[in-house]
Amino acid sequence: MLQRPPGSLGCCSVLLGSLGCCSVLLGSLGCCSVLLGSRGCCSVLLGSLGCCSVLLGSLGCCSVLLGSLGCCSVLLGSLGCCSVLLGSLGCCSVLLGSLGCCSVLLGSRGCCSVLLGSLGCCSVLLGSLGCCSVLLGSLGCCSVLLGSRGCCSVLLGSLRCCSVLLGPLGCCFRPLGSLRAERETPREPCSLSRHPEHVVTTVHSSSNTQA
Structure with a gap:
């Protein structure tokens, strides 16, 4: 030749x-x-x-150094998509603890950070709607830091709804240390009729988590 x-x-x-x-x-x-x-x-x-x-540990696509969209870096711990360094949408960083979607560093919507304790959806740092933070004690919905509607904080003692920081609003608030008392006396149901938008928020967030 x-x-x-x-x-x-x-x-x-x-x-x-x-x-x-x-x-x-x-x-x-x-x-x-x-x-x-x-x-x-x-x-x-x-x-x-x-x-x-x-x-260099990239598999199948893009820029490992600059972290372009579509990048798959095995060495740096990203799997299947985007920028680990800049945290672009669609990123999957195994090393930094995100699984399947977004920006761990900037906390974009749709993010799933295992290391920082969010599961299935949003921004743990900024507390966006739809966030599920296991580390900070929210389960299934909203902002723990800013106390958005629809929040479910297990660590801080709110259950299924409401704002922990700003006070309960149309929710079931369980004070710290009341687990034992709750077993002895049944808890009053949440009042959702006054805040129908809360039901929509909760259902939407749950679907994001399952997805």
């Missing part, structure tokens, strides 16, 4: 470890570097879209 100069488009450099296509040094699109551990496509050094770096 006729060897073109190293790095030419469409070239096959055995010495530099490219197979069938492009520039290993500059990392052109379509490059396949065996020596540097890229498989099938793009720039290992600059991390172009479509890159598959085995050596």
Whole structure:
């Protein structure tokens, strides 16, 4: 086979470890570097879209260094999608403790942070609606920090609804240490008729958690 100069488009450099296509040094699109551990496509050094770096621990897609959308970094602990460093939407960071969706650092909606204690939905740091924080003691719905409607804080003692910080509003508030008393006396049901929007919020949040 006729060897073109190293790095030419469409070239096959055995010495530099490219197979069938492009520039290993500059990392052109379509490059396949065996020596540097890229498989099938793009720039290992600059991390172009479509890159598959085995050596740097990316699998199948994008930029590990810059964290482009679609990136899958095994070494840095992201699985299947986005930017671990900047925390883009759709990110799945195993190392930082997010599973399946969003920004752990900035706390975007749809985030699932195992390390920070959110499960299935939103922002633990900013306390967005739909958040489920296990570490901070909310289960299934809202903002523990800001006390949004529909919040369920187990740690701070609210159950199924209401604002913990600003006070109960159309909810069932269980004070700390009342678990024992609650077993002895039945708890009064929540009054949701005055706040019908709470039912919608709770159902919506539960569906997000199950999804």
